[in-house]
Amino acid sequence: MPSISWRARSVQASPIRKLKPLADQAKRAGKKIYHLNIGQPDIPTPKEYFDGIRQAAQGVLAYSPSQGLDEALDALAEYYQTFGIPLSRDQLIVTTGGSEAITFAMLAVTDVGDAILVPEPYYTNYNSYAQITGIQIVPIETCAEDGFRLPDRKSIESKITPKTKAILFCNPGNPTGVVYTKAELEMLAELALKYNLYLIADEVYREFTYDGAQAISVLQLQGIEDRAILVDSISKRFSACGARLGVIASKNASVMESALKFAQARLSPPTLEQYGLIYLLKSSRYQDFVRQMIAEFQQRRDVVYAELQKIPGVSCPKPNGAFYIIAKLPVEDAEHFARWLLTDFALDNETVMLAPAAEFYATPGKGRDEVRIAYVLKVDVLKRAMSILREGLHAYTQTR
Amino acid sequence: MPSISWRARSVQASPIRKLKPLADQAKRAGKKIYHLNIGQPDIPTPKEYFDGIRQAAQGVLAYSPSQGLDEALDALAEYYQTFGIPLSRDQLIVTTGGSEAITFAMLAVTDVGDAILVPEPYYTNYNSYAQITGIQIVPIETCAEDGFRLPDRKSIESKITPKTKAILFCNPGNPTGVVYTKAELEMLAELALKYNLYLIADEVYREFTYDGAQAISVLQLQGIEDRAILVDSISKRFSACGARLGVIASKNASVMESALKFAQARLSPPTLEQYGLIYLLKSSRYQDFVRQMIAEFQQRRDVVYAELQKIPGVSCPKPNGAFYIIAKLPVEDAEHFARWLLTDFALDNETVMLAPAAEFYATPGKGRDEVRIAYVLKVDVLKRAMSILREGLHAYTQTR
Numbered sequence: 001m002p003s004i005s006w007r008a009r010s011v012q013a014s015p016i017r018k019l020k021p022l023a024d025q026a027k028r029a030g031k032k033i034y035h036l037n038i039g040q041p042d043i044p045t046p047k048e049y050f051d052g053i054r055q056a057a058q059g060v061l062a063y064s065p066s067q068g069l070d071e072a073l074d075a076l077a078e079y080y081q082t083f084g085i086p087l088s089r090d091q092l093i094v095t096t097g098g099s100e101a102i103t104f105a106m107l108a109v110t111d112v113g114d115a116i117l118v119p120e121p122y123y124t125n126y127n128s129y130a131q132i133t134g135i136q137i138v139p140i141e142t143c144a145e146d147g148f149r150l151p152d153r154k155s156i157e158s159k160i161t162p163k164t165k166a167i168l169f170c171n172p173g174n175p176t177g178v179v180y181t182k183a184e185l186e187m188l189a190e191l192a193l194k195y196n197l198y199l200i201a202d203e204v205y206r207e208f209t210y211d212g213a214q215a216i217s218v219l220q221l222q223g224i225e226d227r228a229i230l231v232d233s234i235s236k237r238f239s240a241c242g243a244r245l246g247v248i249a250s251k252n253a254s255v256m257e258s259a260l261k262f263a264q265a266r267l268s269p270p271t272l273e274q275y276g277l278i279y280l281l282k283s284s285r286y287q288d289f290v291r292q293m294i295a296e297f298q299q300r301r302d303v304v305y306a307e308l309q310k311i312p313g314v315s316c317p318k319p320n321g322a323f324y325i326i327a328k329l330p331v332e333d334a335e336h337f338a339r340w341l342l343t344d345f346a347l348d349n350e351t352v353m354l355a356p357a358a359e360f361y362a363t364p365g366k367g368r369d370e371v372r373i374a375y376v377l378k379v380d381v382l383k384r385a386m387s388i389l390r391e392g393l394h395a396y397t398q399t400r
Numbered sequence: 401m402p403s404i405s406w407r408a409r410s411v412q413a414s415p416i417r418k419l420k421p422l423a424d425q426a427k428r429a430g431k432k433i434y435h436l437n438i439g440q441p442d443i444p445t446p447k448e449y450f451d452g453i454r455q456a457a458q459g460v461l462a463y464s465p466s467q468g469l470d471e472a473l474d475a476l477a478e479y480y481q482t483f484g485i486p487l488s489r490d491q492l493i494v495t496t497g498g499s500e501a502i503t504f505a506m507l508a509v510t511d512v513g514d515a516i517l518v519p520e521p522y523y524t525n526y527n528s529y530a531q532i533t534g535i536q537i538v539p540i541e542t543c544a545e546d547g548f549r550l551p552d553r554k555s556i557e558s559k560i561t562p563k564t565k566a567i568l569f570c571n572p573g574n575p576t577g578v579v580y581t582k583a584e585l586e587m588l589a590e591l592a593l594k595y596n597l598y599l600i601a602d603e604v605y606r607e608f609t610y611d612g613a614q615a616i617s618v619l620q621l622q623g624i625e626d627r628a629i630l631v632d633s634i635s636k637r638f639s640a641c642g643a644r645l646g647v648i649a650s651k652n653a654s655v656m657e658s659a660l661k662f663a664q665a666r667l668s669p670p671t672l673e674q675y676g677l678i679y680l681l682k683s684s685r686y687q688d689f690v691r692q693m694i695a696e697f698q699q700r701r702d703v704v705y706a707e708l709q710k711i712p713g714v715s716c717p718k719p720n721g722a723f724y725i726i727a728k729l730p731v732e733d734a735e736h737f738a739r740w741l742l743t744d745f746a747l748d749n750e751t752v753m754l755a756p757a758a759e760f761y762a763t764p765g766k767g768r769d770e771v772r773i774a775y776v777l778k779v780d781v782l783k784r785a786m787s788i789l790r791e792g793l794h795a796y797t798q799t800r
Contacts, residue, residue, distance in 0.1 A: 001626045001652070002565070002596045008508045008658030014466070017664065040462055050457040053672065057450040061642040062440055066414070096496055096644065099666040108408045112512050112534050128665030134512055134534055165402065196402045226401045242461040242671025244496065244644075252401070258408035264417065265528030266499040270670045271642030272453065 011131040015124050015359035022342040023353050031346055034377065034385040037355040039174065039323065041376045043239040043296070046289045052279020053272050064268040067260060068094025072274040075281035076247060082287075083206075085219045091249055093259050096269045098204050098233030098246040099125065102168075105229050105248060106133040108258035109165050109198045116166040116200070117159055119150060121326065121360030121367060123174045123202070138164070139362040144328055144370065147317035148176040150184045156191060166198035166229075167191065172205040172215050175326055175360050175372040177301075177319020179213045189221045198255075199224060204233040204246075205322040207290050210298045213320040225251040234277060236323075237290055243273040297323050300375040300382055307386035308373075311393060325373045326357055330397055334358065334371045337396055345395060347388045354389075411531040415524050415759035422742040423753050432750040433742070434777065434785040439574065439723065441776045443639040443696070446689045452679025453672050464668040467660060468494025472674040475681035476647060482687075483606070485619045491649055493659050496669045498604050498633030498646040499525065502568075505629050505648060506533040508658035509565050509598045516566045516600070517559055519550060521726065521760030521767055523574045523602070538564070539762040544726055544770065547717035548576040550584045556591060566598035566629075567591065572605040572615050575726055575760045575772040577701075577719020579613045589621045598655075599624060604633040604646075605722040607690050610698045613720040625651040634677060636723075637690055643673040697723055700775040700782055707786035708773075711793060725773045726757055730797055734758065734771045737796055745795060747788045754789075 016038055023033055067073065073089045080087050095101040110116065112134035118126060120139035130137045138159050142148045150156070156167075167188055172179045192199045201218035209215055218228040233246040248259050280286050304325055308314050313330025331337045335356035345351055357370035375382055416438055423433055467473065473489045480487050495501040510516065512534035518526060520539035530537045538559050542548045550556070556567075567588055572579045592599045601618035609615050618628045633646040648659050680686050704725055708714050713730025731737045735756035745751055757770035775782055 001654075002509065002598055004654045004658050005507065005509055005511045005514075005565075007511055008661065011658075011661045011665070013661050014664035017466075042460060044459055045461040049461070053457050054454055057453050059444055060442060061445040061449070061640045063641045066417075096670075097667060107405065107532060109402065109405055111405045111407055114405075125665050125667075128662070132507060132533075132662065132665065165405075198402055240461045241463045242668065244668070244670045254401075254404045258404050258411075261408065261411045261413050262528070262532065264414035265411070265525050265532065266497060266503075267525075268642065268644070270496075270644045270673060272672070273670060 007131055007134070011128055012124065016355050019338060019342060019353065022339060026342045026351065030349065032350040033342070034350065034352045034381065034388065036373045036375070036377070036385060037353040039236070039374045039376060040241055041236065041239050041323070042378065043293050045239050046280055046286060048283040048285055049238060049240060049276040049280040052276040055279065056272055056275035061271060064271045064274055066264040066268055068092070068269060069271070069274045069278065071278045075278045079281055080249070083217060085217055087219075087249055090253070091251055091256060093248050093256065093263050094269045094274060095246040095248055095263070096266065097244040098202065098231055098235065099129070101231035101233070101246040101248040102126070102200070102202065103129050103133065104259040104262045105200045105231055106130070106135060107262050108255050109229070110135045113163065114165045115161065115163045116168050117156065117164060118168045120362050121175055121357060123170055124359050126168065137362060141363060142176070144315070144317055144326055148173065148178040148326070150180070150187065153187050153191065160191070160195050160197070164195065164197060166200050168200040168202065170202040170205075172208055172321025174205065174322050175324045175357065177322045177324050177326070179209050179215050179321035182216055185216055185218070185221055189224045192224050192227050198227045198229055200229045200231060202231050204236050206232070207237050207294055208297060208323055209321045210301055211320050215321060219249065219251070227252065229255060238280060238286070239293070243276065244270055245273050245277055297375070299379055300377070301325070303379050303382050304373060304375045304386060307383065311390045313393070313397070323375050325375065326370050327373060328370050329393060331369055331393070334369050338371060340396060341392050345392045347391050350384075350388055351392065352385045352388050407531055407534070411528055412524070416755050419738060419742060419753065422739060426742045426751065430749065431746055434750065434752045434781065434788065436773045436775070436777070436785060437753040437755040439636070439774045439776060440641055441636065441639050441723070442778065443693050445639050446680055446686060448680040448683040448685055449638060449640060449676040452676040455679065456672055456675035461671060464671045464674055466664040466668050468492070468669060469671070469674045469678065471678045475678045479681055480649070483617060485617055487649055490653070491651055491656060493648050493656065493663050494669045494674060495646040495648055495663070496666065497644040498602065498631055498635065499529070501631035501633070501646040501648040502526070502600070502602065503529050503533065504659040504662045505600045505631055506530070506535060507662050508655050509629070510535045513563065514565045515561065515563045516568050517556065517564060518568045520762050521575055521757060523570055524759050526568065537762060541763060542576070544715070544717055544728055548573065548578040548726070550580070550587065553587055553591065560591070560595050560597070564595065564597060566600050568600040568602065570602040570605075572608055572721025574605065574722050575724045575757065577722045577724050577726070579609050579615050579721035582616055585616055585618070585621055589624045592624050592627050598627045598629055600629045600631060602631050604636050606632070607637050607694055608697060608723055609721045610701055611720050615721060619649065619651070627652065629655060638680060638686070639693065643676065644670055645673050645677055697775070699779055700777070701725070703779050703782050704773060704775045704786060707783065711790045713793070713797070723775050725775065726770050727773060728770050729793060731769055731793070734769055738771060740796060741792050745792050747791050750784075750788055751792070752785045752788050
């Protein structure tokens with residue numbers, strides 16, 4: 001039998017989904033599981049999105065232009081304008097999800113063997129995109145104790161080598177919930193200027209900010225217009241994860257020309273989904289939808305954070321963005337605990353599924369006692385899930 | 401300004417779309433253009449496809465599993481069973497178009513610097529996937545004079561080196577229209593066994609065969625179950641190019657596990673589109689749809705082929721698959737002629753757009769006097785387009 005490639009052997013299986021077989025087994029045994037492990041929100045997608053699809057669902061389902069439908073580009077430009085970000089059509093490409101946007105950004109600015117810096121913990125799929133594009137991720141260490149703030153400039157500078165082509169960061173952050181301050185972003189911008197790096201910002205959680213925090217876009221930073229690349233997705237803000245629509249945007253024409261060539265290779269993003277997006281963005285309702293959803297997520301964050309504070313031995317910074325909390329648990333090995341919750345524990349035949357946080361760190365050994373909790377369920381359900389977590393932790397730590 | 405990657409600079413802009421600016425200019429000047437340059441059929445997508453989408457268009461538009469919805473996998477397994485190809489769920493992954501399926505296949509079986517053999521002329525986007533995955537395409541030369549049949553075994557063997565990991569071929573072929581014989585496929589299978597190579601077959605035109613020809617699937621070849629990889633797409637057979645749904649299938653479990661890890665990185669294929677496909681494949685009508693469409697395409701091929709025979713100096717093998725004809729024209733530089741048709745020629749203010757065939761060859765200088773004609777328009781329209789081509793050729797050759 002011919003062998004599999006080295007890159008196929010070394011690319012990770014999805015760590016977020018890695019406990020799924022245990023969860024499936026528990027479900028088959030009749031256990032109810034609250035999923036706090038995956039960022040799939042429960043909020044119904046806006047009706048207007050589906051209306052747009054219904055209207056377009058006829059005739060010949062043709063390729064769209066590789067860049068996206070003109071109307072989709074225009075509607076997206078208007079959306080970004082509401083954040084004070086002016087973008088022309090040729091500064092935008094509709095991608096097949098945020099995943100593709102990140103891959104295009106990596107392909108455009110790095111060659112095989114190059115490196116990019118990423119604050120850790122980070123979204124684990126970045127590892128897969130790096131593997132696919134043949135580049136190395138060098139972590140910038142941040143930690144729960146410091147609220148996942150960026151370290152000082154010196155310690156970031158010490159990671160930069162001639163191979164470094166970009167700094168990639170997620171703002172607001174998955175899995176940390178951190179929203180970077182203007183000072184932090186300006187420090188990154190200065191590093192980008194000094195060391196001739198691109199700044200690639202994953203802003204899929206743009207609207208998910210709480211307590212008055214505001215996420216500043218990489219495209220709003222002054223003086224780095226030629227090195228700022230935005231990657232985005234409609235998955236979270238319109239609760240449309242299954243749409244597979246994202247965006248890559250930059251004012252650097254060479255970056256956009258490069259991305260377009262990669263986009264042409266895969267022909268086009270899904271056509272009908274773009275009509276859904278156009279219809280939604282043109283409707284007056286989308287901003288209300290987002291506002292209401294964020295209000296709901298703020299409540300959820302409040303509940304999860306408050307409940308976590310009550311559990312002995314648990315600590316976590318209060319996140320003010322995205323919909324994740326990284327919590328330190330009074331256990332040695334959070335993955336073992338997460339498995340145990342699925343295999344050995346139940347409260348009235350119910351349990352919770354958590355994402356062990358070690359997988360979100362590139363530095364070995366970090367985050368071993370941490371889990372990522374996605375608060376993507378209704379407030380009452382979250383309360384119940386937190387009780388189960390509390391009881392589970394109690395039982396687990398008693399028996400050890 | 402930081403530089404763009406070498407790979408971004410060297411990846412091709414879509415050659416099929418490269419004359420588009422000239423076409424746009426001609427359209428703005430009021431000229432009507434018959435598009436024979438791109439494989440976007442004009443056949444309405446089956447109603448059942450849209451019905452399935454409409455029914456599913458509600459609630460939360462969630463991620464599907466990375467492998468695809470179970471129902472989609474089952475419906476696809478049934479579809480392949482109708483060709484005598486038994487596949488279990490774990491031998492199938494739903495991809496975001498055939499493009500992604502080819503990329504996953506390349507990633508699974510090659511590392512950066514490896515090579516794959518591909519009979520030329522070939523679908524130009526293979527070059528982009530090779531660029532993205534960092535591998536080299538080594539052409540197996542075929543030519544119009546021989547009806548694009550595969551050369552003898554020796555001349556293929558002479559191209560194989562320790563870097564060669566696979567032979568990729570399109571059957572029925574884009575852009576040649578060739579349908580490989582059993583003997584040709586068995587020769588490839590023997591080479592795969594002898595040199596420990598994968599056979600990757602792009603079978604998106606499976607049903608598009610004429611004059612009683614039948615496309616044999618790579619999965620039907622005996623003795624190479626562990627090295628056969630099928631890449632597929634619903635774009636052409638269900639006239640659903642904009643759906644972005646494809647398939648990678650193999651009986652080699654390591655290949656499928658590898659492909660699944662790459663699939664997990666991009667989360668999921670579009671969810672609603674999968675419901676469209678499920679509904680269509682479960683309906684009794686899809687086979688009638690395909691049958692009628694193929695009958696229509698057979699007529700179109702007949703017309704285009706017959707009309708081409710009447711044009712002085714034009715020659716082409718009679719294709720018996722896909723929906724393309726490669727025609728040799730009595731010109732030195734077919735790209736120049738294709739441009740001239742857009743910029744300098746019109747018959748009653750109408751002209752045709754052709755794809756210069758040189759771009760489909762990897763060997764420099766080959767195919768310079770050839771064009772690819774996609775017969776994706778109605779019979780009457782094709783007749784008109786062929787008259788324009790004849791008059792255009794006459795005028796072009798007179799003035800030179």
